Amino acid sequence: MLRILHLILFIPYYFLMLLQSNWTIAKTILSPQFNFDPPGIVAVNIDLKSNTGILTLVNLITMTPGTLSIDLSDDKSKLYVHAMHVKNRESFVSEIKALENRLKKFLK
Amino acid sequence: MEIVIIILLAIGSLLMLLGAIGLNRFPDIFMRMHAATKAPSLGALLMLMAFAFYFSDMETSIKAIVIIVFIFLTTPIASHAIAATAHRLKVKKWDKMEIDDLERDRKKN
């Protein structure tokens, strides 16, 4: 039951993220010089096991500000994420982990 | 209602334009993909909403929703496919990019 609640809560969150990501993109695109934090591809260990879960995560990462999922390792344990702005790896990974935790509430 | 539709359409189209600009401005394929996935998806979403509002009948709305769901399902997968391919093909990356775990892991194997 709780899951469904989380799922329902998730939809506005998703939408919000989408808006936010577009905002970020717009800012980046329209900034005169690209003098922001450098981009990078970061590997993130994921705990989600089901395909649907991974799909949702990938989906979410792609739609969230500044991140884009690139590849999934063959054993489905690692997700490689491209980010426009990576300050440092640790903080970035924790951001993604936060997302994943949100998903874990209603997915496996 | 009309105003809402117009606003939706306008934002949607501007987002598309934004994406197009980004596609041209960004230095490497991965950055461009950010521009090419997020902005048009939202733009399409908004414009489809406008379309559904404009006709505001059941059939159109259902179809619009189906399309939106579909777009949001497929866009990440498609971009995922292209990005993986691009990376595998070793297309040129932006000089500023330092961290590349994917390449590191692949070399390891």
Place this chain on the structure above:
Amino acid sequence: MIVFAPIIIPLLFIILSLSVAKASKKVQQTVFLSGNIITIGVAISILTTVLKEGIIVAQAGAWEAPFGITIVADTFSAIMLTLTSITVAVVSLYSLAWRENNLNTPVFYALIFGLQMGMNGAFVAGDLFNMYVWFEVMLLSSFVLISYGSDKKQLKGTLKYVSMNLVSSFFFVAGIALLYGKTGTLNMADLAYRVREMGPELDIFAPSALILMGFAIKSAIFPFFFWLPDSYHTPPLPISALFSGTLTKVGVYSMIRFYALIHVPGDSFFTQMFLFIASTTMISGVLMATSQFEVRRLLSFHIVSQIGYMILGLGLFTKLALTGAIFYIIGHCIVKTNLFLLSGIAYKITGTFDLKKSGGLMKHKPFIAVLFFISAMALVGIPPLSGFFGKFMLLKAGVESQEFIHVASALFVSFLTLFSMVKIWNESYAKPIPEEIINQGFKFGKAPKQLIASSVLLVLITISLTVGSKFIIDTCATAADQLLNVDAYINAVLHI
């Protein structure tokens, strides 16, 4: 309703031959041959009906004439239907005994029926776009057939064949679109009617020229002929034979048909163009043919030159000239096919298509030599064989229209044709096998009886063309009359 049969029957047999793919070889071959025979029967019954009752018209889907698709058979179409169905049937018989290149598969059978369906459709189409569709059917089958077996050299030829024919289809369809924009109709009778109503005001020169260009490429006339000699000798022999006998004739048929419809009396532009093209085509084809030593290539070049003869009839555009052209088409179709079939038999026996390396056939197989000699002389137009009548009528028509240059080139071409036929005769039949070939351990091969039988059939037809020349020329004259008398055609289709 019988006019639909030339389309329906081959389609039915495409389906049949594909559905018996799992059945035994015997069943497949029975289906194949019976399909061919039924098509001949249909064609002949259409011919008799047309001769008895005049132009037959049927409306597909029962939609009235300019709106639906009209299927029309007049004498010319009926002649072509009969001619091609007979040729296809004989070649089919031949291909069953060919035993090389994997020709005995249901796919091949279906393709032959596809080719036949396309040709038949093109002959009976009363609608320009419909004609285009049938051309597509025909071309696609021919594309597949010409690449059948996927030899590397063959694929090279295929590439040329396909690309040129695609260009031609493009011209054709673009022309149709523009013509539709101008006249607002696709029905050929309606088109002819409108052209005659509006007269020169309706400037349809450019679209018509495009369409004619499309046909010109298909029928391999100057300066568009180069794909033909480069591709016709590449596929397995029965396919070459089939193509050389029938395919370019479809282009010529449609040129004659289309031009007769849009021809406005007194227009000298197209007439002069056709005459010029006819002469250049004849001469260029035959000149290049003389220098060839590969039988199939030599014969392919001759196709080009003889297409020129047919176009000469179109350029003169009198009753006699058209009669001659149609008769020439008949004779050429049969004879050229047979020459290809015979070169295949010679290949089976001597193991080569190269004239320089072959020989000894007259000693070894005098009967085949006789068959070849008759066919070759018929092609040259040695009287009283079939080629003579067509040539004679064309020359007569040319002299009557005082186009002496073109008559002269026709005579010249006929002379060079004689030369190259005698060359084949000398090299491949009269000459003994060259020493060095014998030293390499040469042995005569065997040609299955069925191959020879199909060639004999064609020779018999060639001879019967002479014997029945009266009837056939009368029929051709009727066809020419109907072509020239467009009003009757319009009336038959539109009831105006």
Place this chain on the structure above:
Amino acid sequence: MNTTLLQLAAKFIRSIMLVASVFILLRGHNAPGGGFIGGLLASAGIVIYTIAFYSLPLLSKTLRTIAPLRIVGLILALGSGILGLIFGESFLHAQWFKLNIPILGTIDLSTPLLFDIGVYLAVIGVMVMVILLLMEDRKWN
């Protein structure tokens, strides 16, 4: 690239496409669509599925099921024409039958619809067969 995600999506997409294609086929006479479009859509669905789940047995199995469809399609198209010849005035003459089914109400059955179904099947058969044959030949996934 890992195909897990693609496979997941492909299943979903295939069912959507097949349903959509049948829908488009059936309402073709009155709204945009028809046999050709429907057939193309359906074959795209089948193809994306095979791309995602590529394996040689799957390919040959799909080929075996799909390839005969083109012949069935031809038969249906030709049959609708011949029906016109039998019941009507001419080859392909459209015939309309009203069918009363107790619960569903009246259904329009017509030879044009039959023809359209023929086109649909032929298109699916040909497109899928061609693409799959090439995939099989290329050992391509």
Place this chain on the structure above:
Amino acid sequence: MITSVIYYIMAVLLLAMILTVFRLVKGPTTPDRIISLDMIGSIMLGLIICIGIIKDNSIYIDVILIITLILFVGTVAMSRYLTHNEKKKWK
């Protein structure tokens, strides 16, 4: 009112389209072109919406449905092709 505004929206979309075409032609790599093609599809979607509103016909949404369905197929097929042929020399 919509009918007058819609033309400006179309103008914006077409501008976007032109920009995307730039990228499509410029490349420099094939993945770039593929995403440009994807993008063109999205812009087409916007255009179709505009046309639908101009023509006042809701049936255009079917076109959008089909475009979205088929675009994905094309993109996936091409990227799969590229992956498969990665060993070949690549420009």
Place this chain on the structure above:
Amino acid sequence: MILTAILITFLSSLLPFLFAKAEKIQGWLVALIPTTLLASFISLDVLNKGNIVESNSWLPELGLNINFYIDGLSSLFIYLILGMGIYIFAYANGYMKNYKGKSRFYSYLIVFMAAMLGLVSAGNMILLFVFWELTSISSFLLISFFHDKEDSRKSALQALLITGIGGLAILGGVIIIGAEAGSYEIQDWINNVDTIISGKYSSAGLILILLGAFTKSAQFPFHFWLPNAMAAPTPVSAYLHSATMVKAGVFLLLRVGPIFSSTELWQTVLPISGSITFLLGAFFACVQTDLKKIFAYTTISSLGVLVMLIGIDTDLSIKAAFMFLLVHSLYKGALFMLAGIIDKKVGTRDIRLLGNLWTKMPLITIVGVLVLLSMAGLPPLIGFLGKEMIYEAKLQIPEVAPYMTFFSVLGNVFMVFISLYVAHMVFFRKEHKWPKEPSRAGISMAIGPFFLASLSLIFGLLPQKYIQPYLQSAITAIKPDHLDFEIHLWHGFNHVLLLSIATVAMGAILFIYHRSTIPFFTKVYHKVFVFNFSDQFFKIIDGFIGINKKIADFVQHGYQRYYLSTIFIFTAAFLWYIISQTWHSDFSIQYDSISWALAIISIIIVALSFLSLPASLHRVSVITITGGVGYAMSAIYLFYGAIDLAVTQILVDSLTVILMVLVLPKLPKLVTYTKAKGAIRDLLIASSFGIAMGVIAFMSATNPSTNKISTFFVEFSLSIAHGKNIVNVILVDFRGIDTMGEITVLVLASLGIYSLLKIKKTH
């Protein structure tokens, strides 16, 4: 009846195959055919019962009828053909004893005989041409009878080509003159002489007919095929190449003589070419060493005489021509047969090796001497009569008498000389180098020459009785109003006799000094005639083929891209020509509010297709770009409201992308063929074609038809076809048969892929 006879003769060409078992008497059996024919022809008695006219309608609308017309001229030839035929078959029985393929040989000969009979009895010029070609073909087959020898094949080819040119020329000439006269019947021509002669093109027609006659009758400069034709078995040389076929040209001249003989062309060309041929033939004969070649050249020379006489065209000259025709056939046939006998029995035909034969074969020698004397024109043989009449004919035309007489005397001196020389060399001189000891000639071989020689003698002694009536009726056919004449062996001591005596004397003198004259002639021959016609002929043919090969290699270079650019260049040029002819500038295109959007999309399409062209792009990129073009196209369709079309476009486009992606790896590596220059040229071609198409499209869009069939579809789609979607209704109902064709195309395409990938390759 004549038709039946000729057809039966043609069919009887199969008889030899039936007699193939009776090898020893095959020739005798076959000889029955001409005998029967001759007997039945004699029973017709043309001489007393008048001309035979037989009409069979064949293709009257073409003026082509199987009409026969046998007058004195024809019957003379028929006697000649059949009479000679009997001896030839009998002779061949012996001559061909040891060869294989006898049945084939006889069958060819019978075909030839039938064709020749048809030729001389044809009353329709086209029919004459038909038989004319058949004689050429059968001659070809006979010359190349020993087809294993390259020499035979080459000579046969040469003969066929030369006579083939002639045949075609005749066809052209006959058609031209037939167009003037309105008929191909020889009688109609004769009745319309004035119309024909005053016709605009009849001189062209005449030239063509003359060309035909000259090639067949081996007139200079077409003479060279005849000596080469001696590669044929000797019966053939005796029959075709001396007695009958080469006379066909003469026959044709005699046939059309009444029509054209009054023209200046006739009266200049024939005597000149005839006398040149006469003289040259006689001279060439002197320097030959092969017996058959000698006779071949004297044949050429005699044919020259005939042509000359026909060209002079007086009563006397025609009379002389007939006389000489007969004379020549008799002695030349016999001579060839003798040459064959000698060749067979002694093993050589080279006169330098022969000699002293009278000791071994006295009978043959007597016969030989008789016919040689006839050739020399000595009394009391028929040859004397011939020569006398020739001299007489020439002396009777005062304008050219000295000149013509000089030529003919000179020519005849050579003839006398050759006759004596041959007689000496072959029969009488003591020294010889026989390859083998001469054996006796069998009866079948000897009978022919024997009879012919005795005929020469009998006819010479009693001309009035045996030949005068026939000649008379033949001449009447040509000169209907001519006076009766009589032939006597002795007709007084006059100029003519004087000339004869002088000729013989000079010939004899030349002969007496032959040890010095022959080398002299040979030297002259090699000095003057460095030009060997036969070799030159083959050189020309080879050169011609070489040029053609170059043309073929140039045109059929095999490069796809140049083929395509040729097509586009020509089409573009043609289209521009049409545009220049039909140009009008009043384009009235309707613009509406979204035209600008369409314009932008069109520009995008053009730019995309333009930029996709450079080959520097990778193939996949080109595919993506064309994909973009497809989307833009569908946008245009959508603007016009063609939803179905747009959807189909998009679908097809995407599936094409998949297909292309699958096919690409199969393609070879992309190679840049074109350099910058080529690229610019291609650009020019492409843009010229494209702009032309654009202009034409604009012109077509101006004043489009208002009465389109599409309005019908729009109006009645729902009401009578029960469908709102017009596109679909058109596809499945209005134009369903098109769709059926297209799905068949699809199925066939699938078969194509299947056959390419699955059907086992041949190698």
